[in-house]
Amino acid sequence: MGSCEEHTLTLDTLNPNVIELQYAVRGPVVIRATEIENELASGVKKPFNKVVKANIGDCHATGQRPMTYIRQVLALCTYPELMNSPDFPADTKERAKKILEECKGHSLGSYSDSCGISLIRKHVAQYIEARDNYPSDPNDIVLSTGASDAIKSVMTLLLTGKGGSDRAGFMIPIPQYPLYSAATAEFGAYPIPYYLNEKNNWSLGISELERAINESRDKCKPRAIVIINPGNPTGAVLTKENIQGIIKFAKQEKLFILADEVYQHNVYAEGAKFFSFKQVLMELGAPYSQMELASFMSASKGFMGECGYRGGYAEVINLLPEVRAQYYKSISAKLCPPISGQVVIDCIVNPPKQGDPSYSLFIKEKEFVLEKLKEKAELITKLFNSIEGISCNQVMGAMYAFPRIYLPDKAIKAAEASGQSPDAFYCFALLEETGICTVPGSGFREEPGTYHFRTTILPQVEELKEVLTKFESFHLNFISKYS
Amino acid sequence: MGSCEEHTLTLDTLNPNVIELQYAVRGPVVIRATEIENELASGVKKPFNKVVKANIGDCHATGQRPMTYIRQVLALCTYPELMNSPDFPADTKERAKKILEECKGHSLGSYSDSCGISLIRKHVAQYIEARDNYPSDPNDIVLSTGASDAIKSVMTLLLTGKGGSDRAGFMIPIPQYPLYSAATAEFGAYPIPYYLNEKNNWSLGISELERAINESRDKCKPRAIVIINPGNPTGAVLTKENIQGIIKFAKQEKLFILADEVYQHNVYAEGAKFFSFKQVLMELGAPYSQMELASFMSASKGFMGECGYRGGYAEVINLLPEVRAQYYKSISAKLCPPISGQVVIDCIVNPPKQGDPSYSLFIKEKEFVLEKLKEKAELITKLFNSIEGISCNQVMGAMYAFPRIYLPDKAIKAAEASGQSPDAFYCFALLEETGICTVPGSGFREEPGTYHFRTTILPQVEELKEVLTKFESFHLNFISKYS
Numbered sequence A, B: 001m002g003s004c005e006e007h008t009l010t011l012d013t014l015n016p017n018v019i020e021l022q023y024a025v026r027g028p029v030v031i032r033a034t035e036i037e038n039e040l041a042s043g044v045k046k047p048f049n050k051v052v053k054a055n056i057g058d059c060h061a062t063g064q065r066p067m068t069y070i071r072q073v074l075a076l077c078t079y080p081e082l083m084n085s086p087d088f089p090a091d092t093k094e095r096a097k098k099i100l101e102e103c104k105g106h107s108l109g110s111y112s113d114s115c116g117i118s119l120i121r122k123h124v125a126q127y128i129e130a131r132d133n134y135p136s137d138p139n140d141i142v143l144s145t146g147a148s149d150a151i152k153s154v155m156t157l158l159l160t161g162k163g164g165s166d167r168a169g170f171m172i173p174i175p176q177y178p179l180y181s182a183a184t185a186e187f188g189a190y191p192i193p194y195y196l197n198e199k200n201n202w203s204l205g206i207s208e209l210e211r212a213i214n215e216s217r218d219k220c221k222p223r224a225i226v227i228i229n230p231g232n233p234t235g236a237v238l239t240k241e242n243i244q245g246i247i248k249f250a251k252q253e254k255l256f257i258l259a260d261e262v263y264q265h266n267v268y269a270e271g272a273k274f275f276s277f278k279q280v281l282m283e284l285g286a287p288y289s290q291m292e293l294a295s296f297m298s299a300s301k302g303f304m305g306e307c308g309y310r311g312g313y314a315e316v317i318n319l320l321p322e323v324r325a326q327y328y329k330s331i332s333a334k335l336c337p338p339i340s341g342q343v344v345i346d347c348i349v350n351p352p353k354q355g356d357p358s359y360s361l362f363i364k365e366k367e368f369v370l371e372k373l374k375e376k377a378e379l380i381t382k383l384f385n386s387i388e389g390i391s392c393n394q395v396m397g398a399m400y401a402f403p404r405i406y407l408p409d410k411a412i413k414a415a416e417a418s419g420q421s422p423d424a425f426y427c428f429a430l431l432e433e434t435g436i437c438t439v440p441g442s443g444f445r446e447e448p449g450t451y452h453f454r455t456t457i458l459p460q461v462e463e464l465k466e467v468l469t470k471f472e473s474f475h476l477n478f479i480s481k482y483s
Helices: A016-020 A029-041 A068-078 A080-084 A090-102 A118-130 A146-158 A179-187 A206-216 A240-253 A278-285 A321-332 A339-349 A359-386 A409-417 A422-434 A463-480 B016-020 B028-043 B068-078 B081-083 B090-102 B118-132 B147-156 B179-187 B204-215 B240-254 B277-284 B322-333 B339-349 B359-386 B409-418 B423-435 B461-480
Strands: A141-144 A170-172 A190-195 A221-228 A256-260 A293-298 A309-317 A453-456 B141-145 B169-172 B190-195 B219-228 B256-260 B292-296 B309-319 B454-455
Touching: A016 A068, A016 A179, A016 A190, A016 B322, A029 A339, A029 A422, A029 B461, A068 A080, A068 A090, A068 A359, A068 B068, A080 A090, A090 A118, A090 A339, A118 A141, A118 A309, A118 A339, A118 B454, A141 A146, A141 A321, A141 A339, A146 A170, A146 A179, A146 A221, A146 A256, A146 A293, A146 A309, A146 A321, A170 A179, A170 A206, A179 A190, A190 A206, A206 A221, A206 A240, A206 A321, A221 A240, A240 A256, A240 A278, A256 A278, A278 A293, A309 B081, A359 A463, A359 B461, A409 A422, A409 A463, A422 A453, A422 A463, B016 B179, B028 B423, B068 B081, B068 B339, B081 B090, B090 B118, B090 B339, B118 B141, B118 B277, B118 B339, B141 B147, B141 B322, B141 B339, B147 B169, B147 B179, B147 B219, B147 B256, B147 B292, B147 B309, B147 B322, B169 B179, B169 B204, B190 B204, B204 B219, B204 B240, B219 B240, B240 B256, B240 B277, B256 B277, B277 B292, B309 B339, B309 B423, B359 B461, B409 B423, B423 B454
Parallel strands: A170 A190, A170 A221, A221 A256, A256 A293, B169 B190, B169 B219, B219 B256, B256 B292
Antiparallel strands: A141 A309, A293 A309, B141 B309, B292 B309
16 A cells, blocks of 8 residues: 555545544444454454444344335335235235336336335325325425435535535534534534433423524524434424424524424324424414425334335425425436335335235234334333433433433543543443443533433343343443442 | 525525536436326327337336346345245345345344445455456445445545635546536536547547646646546447556546446447456556546446446545545445345346356346347447438447437527527427437537437337337438428
């Protein structure tokens, strides 16, 4: 390998936005976890036999089974020779036939329109209509390669093409899902942090939004507000009144609303309910019902957890027609989202109906997953709160807990001495001693002087119990070591 | 819908890079073609029954059948219950098992590493080694969502994060595949056009590269050179000597080489042969063999044409280790490319071997597709050159012809009067009169004062013959109308 002088790309000449970009869900702790997995595989002795990847919302990786209906439809679309097999229920065959009729050359191997297959966009709109009781226009639906792709595409529209105080500002909740800080960094845009109130169940205070935007005005042009509901990493679920307040704030500040609603099927807490921003906005009536809003959904979460298929969509409402044309154009060079991911979306938004041969199994599998998630959300909230030096808001929804850890000064100093943030120091120790892989709170940003980590609630119940027991003894040990 | 004043996004406030971005393969002619399809479906009478989409390299859309082996492996991975079916050859089951063992939770529904599944990266490296006779490191292989995604990821590394004359410059062939101009526009980078020599079979002259880069120096920082080989839209295949010259030029100018080699399986002309940039660079030895190079490949072209699965990869060699770490990090927020697309890549780079149950059918299907493409490449070259007012270089490779059309002054004036480029005017007339959908040469950029269109060679042989007959009478009619 040549020296730096011979290279076009060095750390000095690399796109500085790339250097700035961080994505903690796959950050240093996770990289170390993979190394440990390889060490275990090559026979290195550890105090554990297995790494538990609680860092990422990857349902199937932690033992969740795929939904039979989805996979049967996918298999039939992939290899239509299976249409003659008696092992596939009639409704899966009908669905696959309908989808293939919409594919050019009747093949999943052809490109679709860049916005996705028309029929599937129609089904998405019908799903939204049924959910919200307000009309949804298939032309407002844009299918995507997972939700992330759709989020970045809409953010791209909002960039100003300028730097300094003219760059676009995106209001981002703290703690956030790090896609948002990563995308803002990559785009050279400005993240405007607003803090969720941990003391009040991670609620979102309007006065905090006002503080945040006012402090940002000389640093950027505020263009949009990101809300994640149900919350990642917080597990909070917003009330309708809270959403109304956010919409009114966005209207006053002329902000585009980016509503990350990928966990809309994942609400567990008694009394909590998912309200879409679209629905609340429509209920408020004019002028709010004319506001520009993008809502994002994914095939990767909910009860299906089909992460690997990279299915997702955005509903983007109230764009000016000429702006919508530009939006369509801007995604055309990507050609189209994977067709198999589009098929997964179709199965989710238009599932088997009562009376269909696949109906009862579909419901059984769906409810099983959601009930287990609910059980685990309760289990993990309870356990974290029973440990001294840890507090954790109720996991009302989504797939994560974000407990606060109270670290002794000696631990904070030890972390500083090792050049790490205190929670990264804690998460590395947890990983090395127990094999449990989590993500330090600093990766999601957090209120200065507070420390957290994010863990998924995804391991199967028995495994989760074991993990929590191991975690507890690690934590007590860690605290006493540094006290 | 509210007025412009109420909207966050208007044409004035939209990201100007998005407005700048154009992707002709899905541009106005194609949008009109889709409208015409809808008109036909709703009973509107036209001089034709069907739109022929010769605008896009979408093999299955034009009747090519999927490779049985690929679809069987995909179906087995999707729905592993099929492992018990007697209808799948043993080698497809073995392959599917091996892939599922590498998937977390043994499911295509889990995320892979952002670079793709290790085993598949290993298979890609083995494929490249066998092709080039030089070592390939699996750590240099990054799987992607089609080649486009990989291309944009590597281009992102090369951006400077600055505007004006400090922005990154990308040398782009003219005519080009419009992904490159679209991406440069989106990134706010500077495209440095270099012209291919139509008179000499679209060859690439080193003195033209020198001219192009010299003229760009006050407008940007030249960072990389894009080469498309086999050529899109030109159909040209570069000689080894030509590639050597390009590499030496890139070395002298310290340019990162971006080699778009997605048509590496598509070489038809007698005596023409695909040489990878990697191979030629290694053959040249030091210091060339230490140059930074990215080569891109796709599941969408070749003999498989699995566009809808969005599979692709890049081999990126000679990056400094710290730069490679940044590259990996930069794609981590995208989570991973679709797993089913990764499976398609695995089948392509590691196809059935002699003696395997699927071998003979695989070879038969592959050769059938490639032979037909060769036949169509010859047919289309011959026919275009037999028509007065058209000349067309030999379609040596890839999937397109890019004939030059000599338009009468009256046609050029009529185009100007209608506010269109002359070749767009021609392509719209062709579409409205015959239903044949092509892409105007202006969408690929072309030497000023010359006019072209791009057509694929993908329709099935009998249909292609019909299309060409229709085309010929349209063309003669058009010319006489404007003479």
